[in-house]
Amino acid sequence: MLLLTNGSVRLLFIAQALYWSCSLIGITLTSLVGLDLAPLPELATLPLALLLVGNLACVHPLAMIMSRRGRRTGLFLGAVSGVIGGLIVAAGVYQAQFILVCVGTLLIGGYQASAMYYRYAALEAVEDGQKGRAAALVVGGGVLAALIAPEIASQTRDMVAIPFVGSYLALAGLAMVAVIIMAMLRDGGVPVKTRAGGAVLLDLLRRPRLRGAIAVSAAGHGIMILVMTATPLAMKFCGFDFDTAANVIRWHIIGMFLPAFVAGPMIDRFGPRLMAVIGAGALVLSVGFAVSGISFSAFLISSFLLGIGWNLMLLAGTALLGEGHDASERGHAQSLMELGNGITGTVASLASGALIAGAGWNVINFGVLPVLIIAIVMMWVGTRHRVTQEA
Numbered sequence: 001m002l003l004l005t006n007g008s009v010r011l012l013f014i015a016q017a018l019y020w021s022c023s024l025i026g027i028t029l030t031s032l033v034g035l036d037l038a039p040l041p042e043l044a045t046l047p048l049a050l051l052l053v054g055n056l057a058c059v060h061p062l063a064m065i066m067s068r069r070g071r072r073t074g075l076f077l078g079a080v081s082g083v084i085g086g087l088i089v090a091a092g093v094y095q096a097q098f099i100l101v102c103v104g105t106l107l108i109g110g111y112q113a114s115a116m117y118y119r120y121a122a123l124e125a126v127e128d129g130q131k132g133r134a135a136a137l138v139v140g141g142g143v144l145a146a147l148i149a150p151e152i153a154s155q156t157r158d159m160v161a162i163p164f165v166g167s168y169l170a171l172a173g174l175a176m177v178a179v180i181i182m183a184m185l186r187d188g189g190v191p192v193k194t195r196a197g198g199a200v201l202l203d204l205l206r207r208p209r210l211r212g213a214i215a216v217s218a219a220g221h222g223i224m225i226l227v228m229t230a231t232p233l234a235m236k237f238c239g240f241d242f243d244t245a246a247n248v249i250r251w252h253i254i255g256m257f258l259p260a261f262v263a264g265p266m267i268d269r270f271g272p273r274l275m276a277v278i279g280a281g282a283l284v285l286s287v288g289f290a291v292s293g294i295s296f297s298a299f300l301i302s303s304f305l306l307g308i309g310w311n312l313m314l315l316a317g318t319a320l321l322g323e324g325h326d327a328s329e330r331g332h333a334q335s336l337m338e339l340g341n342g343i344t345g346t347v348a349s350l351a352s353g354a355l356i357a358g359a360g361w362n363v364i365n366f367g368v369l370p371v372l373i374i375a376i377v378m379m380w381v382g383t384r385h386r387v388t389q390e391a
Contacts, residue, residue, distance in 0.1 A: 008122070014141065017142060026105070028149075028249050029157075030051070033164055037092075037097075042358075045233075046353070050105050072182060078110055082175030083172050088103055090172065140257050149253070215374065217316075219344070222371065223368045224309075227303075227365065284369070289301045
């Protein structure tokens with residue numbers, strides 16, 4: 001009902017679907033393009049890593065722009081960056097210029113950074129009792145991407161004489177629609193006056209509750225990037241074709257977003273900590289299926305569970321974040337969470353290509369387990385600190 005009655009939530013739901021359609025095209029194709037154009041096999045995932053570097057570079061500036069000028073301005077600029085980046089990558093693939101592909105994905109990173117704020121914009125567009133549902137509904141917009149993006153990637157890859165150029169032109173077109181939607185978005189959620197200075201960031205990072213929230217979100221995001229970046233390459237090395245890999249990615253995206261329609265009410269009822277633990281459990285199961293064999297079903301089920309774990313840990317971390325700051329610190333706290341996601345994602349993407357080439361698929365999957373343990377322990381420490389402080 002909220003999706004039907006709240007105009008801002010509805011626009012953000014559509015914008016999320018557009019962004020993740022672009023992201024899905026990138027996940028499916030960019031590492032393959034990198035493998036074809038990179039001077040060394042170990043650099044195949046460099047364009048995806050640079051996308052995350054672009055995200056990292058834009059996260060905090062966008063938060064400050066939105067704190068001062070409203071959500072619409074920052075989200076509009078991010079979508080414009082996606083249009084330009086998509087066109088540059090298309091030109092790079094057309095001219096077989098690896099450097100252009102890298103520059104274009106760096107700019108697309110700005111689009112990614114802005115899209116990560118959609119769920120926060122949704123929180124500010126509704127009453128307190130609807131916040132969990134609003135954030136989950138907006139994240140759930142990615143379900144549409146799972147249904148349409150693989151078809152777009154497949155149908156447009158040969159639209160131009162050079163394979164995959166058409167897919168990146170389609171990416172730029174989808175981002176252009178997002179530009180139009182952002183121009184229509186209402187600015188009703190402009191935060192109150194923000195505390196200034198780097199000391200605010202340090203003060204926030206001293207709080208165990210906030211560190212626990214960031215750890216949960218960053219662990220889920222980094223694990224998802226690490227394994228998902230490696231999946232198309234692993235499947236190619238195992239002899240699977242492009243369409244089969246695209247189908248696995250489709251189910252991964254469904255796993256990422258379908259739980260959002262129930263996760264919001266569950267977080268409101270049972271609390272974000274239980275959802276974070278369930279999300280970590282889904283990621284452990286994902287590892288189990290991933291290392292069980294090299295069959296299509298093993299890749300598919302593992303990728304589906306990987307998406308579910310990411311969804312629950314992201315939404316749980318977002319809910320936990322609100323316990324660690326006040327309204328004047330909102331922009332800084334949100335940028336810290338997205339910086340945490342961006343840093344872990346960048347490291348994971350850079351490591352993925354080298355690990356899949358040198359260490360193998362099983363090592364990548366087993367490597368996520370200690371990261372999960374650390375995140376849950378940090379969340380537990382933050383919870384105990386909260387209880388002690390309130391006592």
